[in-house]
Amino acid sequence: MTSTTKPRHKSGLSRPAKRGIIAGVAVVLVALMALDTSYVSNTGDGPVANAGFSPEAYGDKTFPEIRDTVMERAAAAPKLARALADDSEAAVADYGVEGAVAPVLSVDATGTVASCDGGICNVDVPDMPSGQVVRVQVGPAINGTALRDGAGNIAFGDFKNQIEYQNAAAGINDAMKAAVLADLDRDALPGKQLHVVGVFQQIIPNNWLITPVALEVGS
8 A cells, every 4th residue: 555645835935035025124124214314414504414503603602601701700810829829719719610620710811922832822921929820822723611611600411412512612612713813913912912811720720721701912
């Protein structure tokens, strides 16, 4: 007696069919991702490029408020130097704010520009303690976050992330440059009288690097 073996039929889809389904799913996923993706133009054109936080707009809005606060708080340089030597904490409370890295002081200084190099001028201010160095940022590059931090009311928590927080500082610096330093003849500064109101971080006590909020050049 002969037994007959029935042919086996594989269940499910064939390999080509499976590959087709996988490819179709991949296409759908890519399409969904495209709908949820924002594209930024390299040229800076278009509504997407202009959306979100604008350092320029933030700086233009915020710098005048910072300038007014600093000018109201600033102490004459010799007075501030004496106050810091006598009681640093009290001086910061009266003429500055605590910063993340170091206190930021507001100062009003008048002196003669001794020299300038790399956008920074050394200024001889009368009646200062022996060995006290006073320098002023005159651009075109303005570095640091002293203006942002010197306001005393701008905090990291006001922004979405660290990048936006840093961009805010850059926007404030740029607004200051446009308002204060745009017409400055830097090459003619040595030997001139300079009156500056600004802020500095007290990182090195006997070396002040002032970022201005107001600046006047005399003869």
